[in-house]
Amino acid sequence: MEFCQEDRKALYDVWMSQKAKMHLTQMEITKRLGVSQVEFSNLLRGTEPLSMSFVTKFCKHLHVEPANVLPTLKYSCGKVESSVYLRNRICVDGEIQKVYVEGNQVVIEYVHVTQ
Numbered sequence: 001m002e003f004c005q006e007d008r009k010a011l012y013d014v015w016m017s018q019k020a021k022m023h024l025t026q027m028e029i030t031k032r033l034g035v036s037q038v039e040f041s042n043l044l045r046g047t048e049p050l051s052m053s054f055v056t057k058f059c060k061h062l063h064v065e066p067a068n069v070l071p072t073l074k075y076s077c078g079k080v081e082s083s084v085y086l087r088n089r090i091c092v093d094g095e096i097q098k099v100y101v102e103g104n105q106v107v108i109e110y111v112h113v114t115q
Helices: 005-022 026-033 037-045 053-059 069-078
Strands: 095-102 105-111
Touching: 005 037, 005 053, 005 069, 026 037, 053 105, 069 095
Parallel strands: none
Antiparallel strands: 095 105
């Protein structure tokens, strides 16, 4: 299988996200994968060709599914992103004064009376 530049970027983004969550260093992941730090950097930055073996091992260590991360695998597996519409309801202990949206957050300002 041949991977494209979008796949490489997706792997890099997953690495940046997961290493922080998992408290991993580049040195730790390279030891686990059995590659040098230079080779690892070249794989994620574009000078080394990506192999399915590397992608599988890398994703396994980061606890992600390659088919959920890499565009090439998403489309070859028939997985195409779709939208899901959700609704959330919350109750607040007080009287709502103002509701507004900031980016992907809904802010609710309310007054709570204490006794």
